[in-house]
Amino acid sequence: MSTTAVKRIPAGMHDLRITTFGFLLVKDFSLIALSAAVDPLRIANMVVGRKVYEFKLLSVDGECVASSDGIRVYTDASIADKEVFDIAFIVGPNPVPKAGNGTITDWLRFQERKGAALGGIDTGSYYLARAGLLNGYRCTIHWEDQDILLERFSKPIVSNRLYEIDRNRYTSSGGIAPLDLMVHLISQAPGSRSLGGRVLELLLAERRGHEHRQRASLRQYQGADHAKLEEALQIMESNVEETLSIAEIASYLGVSSRQLERWFQDRLHKTPAQAYLEIRLLRARQLLYRTSKPLEEVCASTGFVSTTHFATKYKAQFRLSPMTDRKRYQDAI
Incomplete structure (x- = not known):
């Protein structure tokens, strides 16, 4: 060679x-x-x-x-x-x-x-x-x-x-x-x-230039293989603090809410609302792990108006309360 x-x-x-x-x-x-x-x-x-x-x-x-x-x-x-x-x-x-x-x-x-x-x-x-x-x-x-x-x-x-x-x-x-x-x-x-x-x-690699951005991991977790669905997930990831309605997201994509629902069910086996909530909770977990932001600020940064509501959804997703999860992570590093 x-x-x-x-x-x-x-x-x-x-x-x-x-x-x-x-x-x-x-x-x-x-x-x-x-x-x-x-x-x-x-x-x-x-x-x-x-x-x-x-x-x-x-x-x-x-x-x-x-x-x-x-x-x-x-x-x-x-x-x-x-x-x-x-x-x-x-x-x-x-x-x-x-x-x-x-x-x-x-x-x-x-x-x-x-x-x-x-x-x-x-x-x-x-x-x-x-x-x-x-x-x-x-x-x-x-x-x-x-x-x-x-x-x-x-x-x-x-x-x-x-x-x-x-x-x-x-x-x-x-x-x-x-x-x-x-x-x-x-x-x-x-x-x-x-x-x-x-x-x-x-190296069997392809050129990626300076203009390329880091691909958000949340979309990779979802494993979307559909251009419009990918775009919908990207919109959700870009709007976690001030959330959009599913109808607004569908409108941005130029499709009906029903069509968007079908895509999510067919490809991801969940509703758009469930996927959006998961994205926000994963973002909240990232903030809890990687920053010292207080719980109230984490809630506000991920579109939750109530710490109680946030804690309930968080525990349902991760089987731990937000602060317990943060302490567990910090104790492990």
Whole structure:
């Protein structure tokens, strides 16, 4: 595969300068997100035929770091070594820890002072924001953690895109979204316009651009395989605070309420009202888990006018009261 990969590469691509990457792994980081960030660099080197992208895995103390699935990853160095990179990434954990880590903040600020571009993968942008290094910058984070980023920091401009590039700040959401960010960065280097495409070809992946947004998980839970039904679920997800009537949703779609009911029953085996309630309750659970918002605020944010009504519906859905569920989750992390 290496011989096939190298031939037919434009001559200018072999003149690419070396770019160095540092990836700081925080305990409970996402292993798939790290792989999605590192493998495009490895493949690009293979395509070009030499190391144009050099990368090191780092930890706070130079020791192994356990990923969120328990797999321990060896690192190449400690951040105490003070090595400076062209691009310094932090691969954040899931969930975001309650207590900060001043050592990580110091390292990020050190890299910034030395002229490094800075990046955050998965929840890495949380650490950049905490260090004050995203003030006035567009950034993104995994959709589950958007609320905590918005709750704790007012100066970053947070989007729902797969990745964001704003000047010398590179952030991506979790999962395999770092692949999209890295392919974009690879394709931007002078003489490497086609390199990103070759990387995608070898990884059997398709190009997803900056304009793509993180797909809301609630629609994936529903498993809709129907364009209008997908749109209906999207409308519901976008209107959890001030809810719409089923008739209003049907009107937006240009169909009758009865037709909408049939689609939901046929595909999801539930009524539109039941699906809408489930979406709001899942959103409420996300807020309870990921933020410190009081119960009254969670209710208001998900379209419930009464905490009593909310608690009743919540317990029927999840078999636990809202506050018991929050405590159970927090005790487990």
